[in-house]
Amino acid sequence: METTKNRYFIELAYKGTNFHGWQVQENAITVQEVLNKALSIVLREDIETLGCGRTDTGVHATDFFAHFDTISTIKITGSDKRKQEIDHDRLVRSVNSLIGYDIAVKRFLAVKPEAHARFDATARSYEYHLYFEKDPFQLEFGYLVKNNLNVHAMNEAAKVMMTYTDFSCFSKSNTQTFTNNCKISRAEWVNVGDKLVFYITADRFLRNMVRAIVGTLLDVGRGAITFEEVHKILESKNRSEAGTSVPASGLFLTKIEYPETIFLVRG
Incomplete structure (x- = not known):
């Protein structure tokens, strides 16, 4: 029995x-x-x-x-x-x-x-942490950025992403998923002390999705692309069109x- x-x-x-x-x-x-x-x-x-x-x-x-x-x-x-x-x-x-x-x-x-x-699980939340001065105590828990960033433009680009559901352009290839659709309910950059933190919440995430999104938003912040170009990247559904994935050290899964x-x- x-x-x-x-x-x-x-x-x-x-x-x-x-x-x-x-x-x-x-x-x-x-x-x-x-x-x-x-x-x-x-x-x-x-x-x-x-x-x-x-x-x-x-x-x-x-x-x-x-x-x-x-x-x-x-x-x-x-x-x-x-x-x-x-x-x-x-x-x-x-x-x-x-x-x-x-x-x-x-x-x-x-x-x-x-x-x-x-x-x-109905929702998942992540944070990505940036810091701007060399700090040995942040090395394993953030990503050192030496550029001046246009945070307003980065947040405008994040708003653009929230209007889409197909995030193929931010997904690793050859993943075993039936759909690349996700519903993002929060995506914003917030100054927290001497760090800049990206908060993102969605019903589901694709592999490497958050790190690819952050890399693309950093391109916006540096002026390499405009937030309007984010539309073209999303509509391309092509990973090679999006920004480089940022290091894993700054990424935290914070809530399920x-x-x-x-x-x-x-x-």
């Missing part, structure tokens, strides 16, 4: 500098691999997580979700006390003790059996949104 399994979301954050992205790869260390091993040790069964998306080498995440199935029941506030088996806080501490300092597990959330960390209906208990 098949054992009934419970599904949980795990919320975590990670510094991407020392990882080859989220997704398991051969001959390269990834966040997913480290997390799978730790969960399997603590829960004493083979655990395979499935992430809300995939981040590239060097990209950071201040908020990331994955789901997994387990025969164990995690004790979460408000759950059925008769089924409580594993203390939530102890589980968090145990997993964190095995995954090193570049990853931090925040919490586990009980969800419905069909809940999916990737497909149920889900409908409340998929959760059984909010911890």
Whole structure:
């Protein structure tokens, strides 16, 4: 007889500098691999997580979700006390003790059996950080720009992008996606202290999309192209027409949104 399994979301954050992205790869260390091993040790069964998306080498995440199935029941506030088996806080501490300092597990959330960390996400938000003076403490968390930028023009160009849905020109080629359509709900540059931060939110993103968008907007800011030319780039649907992708170090996945209906208990 098949054992009934419970599904949980795990919320975590990670510094991407020392990882080859989220997704398991051969001959390269990834966040997913480290997390799978730790969960399997603590829960004493083979655990395979499935992430809300995939981040590239060097990209950071201040908020990331994955789901997994387990025969164990995690004790979460408000759950059925008769089924409580594993203390939530102890589980968090145990997993964190095995995954090193570049990853931090925040919490586990009980969800419905069909809940999916990737497909149920309704919105994703990223930030891209620029800094303008040489700073060894920013090297792994931003992109040094030495040019003077026209931020107003960059924001006007960002507004142009929000009027489109096909972002083929900002996607890596040969990706396994059925559509290159995305709906952007926010795209703007904001001065934050001594940094310039690009905020972007959409229902979904294509591979390399944010870094390609930022590279194109920087071309606008430097005066290499006008924000009107952004129309032509988008309509070309050709990656070679858009700007160069900026380094991964400045990119952060910051928020994933889900409908409340998929959760059984909010911890």
